[in-house]
Amino acid sequence: MEKIAIANQKGGVGKTTTAVNLAHALAEAGKRVLVLDIDPQLNATSGLGVEERKESNIYHFLIGEKDFNEVSVMVDNNLYLVPGTKDLAGLQVEIAYIDRWQTLLRKRLKTVKDFDFVVFDTPPSIGPFTILSLVAADSVIIPVQCEYYALEGLSQLIKTIKMVKDSFNPSLKIKGLLLTMYDRRVNLSRQVEEEVRRYFGRKVFRSVIPRSIRLAEAPSFGMTIFRYAPHSAGSESYRELAREILNGKN
């Protein structure tokens, strides 16, 4: 079971879009996949067409009040979700008093079996939920929007990943940087791609996610791109990413 955190503190770079669509692409390829929505915004939950369930969600799973079977929801063939909750924001205060709170999610996931992949959607900050995910994960995918501001925060994120690796999770590795919202008609996209590939080399996935309105429309129907527009550029690019990951090049 490989656990992958989708993380970047820069906002709006395609973390949620990558979490739900990569998960579905891996499920389509025959893998059993679980999405864990650990962002109080609940975007991955609604993006997969699931309402907030106040009485059983990731909050209850994290604090051990409910076990995995009570909180998980089947979303599609081979695709499951532990739904998020706005109540997570309250947990931020509570967990500060738990000894080694950083390892809470990792411990709880020991009770989860029978999946090939677990994908974490994290919030746009280097706060407790991103730390919980980085400590629990085997690897991290960093979506990088092909725009200027998205370049700025990368060094801070890499530093944080290294800090988590040195303290709580020595086996944590960067699975890759994923270029998102790439628009080949626009110079800025090409410039950002060149800079990211020059700086990070082989750590950057060959697959690039194009800017595609279909990807932005799909969540308003509670669908992944594979249900909404299965033959679009958006679907193809996430299938290609899934193939690149399954071929184990990183």
Place this chain on the structure above:
Amino acid sequence: MEKIAIANQKGGVGKTTTAVNLAHALAEAGKRVLVLDIDPQLNATSGLGVEERKESNIYHFLIGEKDFNEVSVMVDNNLYLVPGTKDLAGLQVEIAYIDRWQTLLRKRLKTVKDFDFVVFDTPPSIGPFTILSLVAADSVIIPVQCEYYALEGLSQLIKTIKMVKDSFNPSLKIKGLLLTMYDRRVNLSRQVEEEVRRYFGRKVFRSVIPRSIRLAEAPSFGMTIFRYAPHSAGSESYRELAREILNGKN
């Protein structure tokens, strides 16, 4: 002196782009304007062409180690900046031990005079820096990206604003919701606009910011849209917003 916080915990909706370009539009109209970068990502600082200054920045101003004149930087005619810093992230822990830490920024701003407007750029979370800004501000502008996920977090944000109003800042009001990245060729933009105007009515600015690549390119040159492409749709839309604000319709 009117203090305006630009806030929305959803990431990538145009908070920084609105903070720097609205500030410059107000400065062009003859107002003396200060931008305060209270986001550890430093995007407003680099978007205004200023390097991080490790020895004097918003951190030193907030904790009272330096006064306003020592940290502020003139960026353009009538346009000033208190630069951000990555070190803000460390402050998050320190301020928890200060009594009524929520009022820290409001107190420090009492020492700042001679400005018509102060604009706060906040991070994508409802964390301490956004709370500091909401407590210090007279009003809030909420950028709303014309996409599905951006609708989801609005009720949480409105609840937080009400909470701050009831506890620390009774005069806080919502100046308006600003539709951003509007693409009239795309149904989704129209649907989001209809929904936001139906739900929030007159609280929504008439001015709408179009999706325009010039706005995304400008920060890579350290310029606002008024220096980079003064006659573009992006410039016009932020001038229109400044006029709407100066005419006091909200």
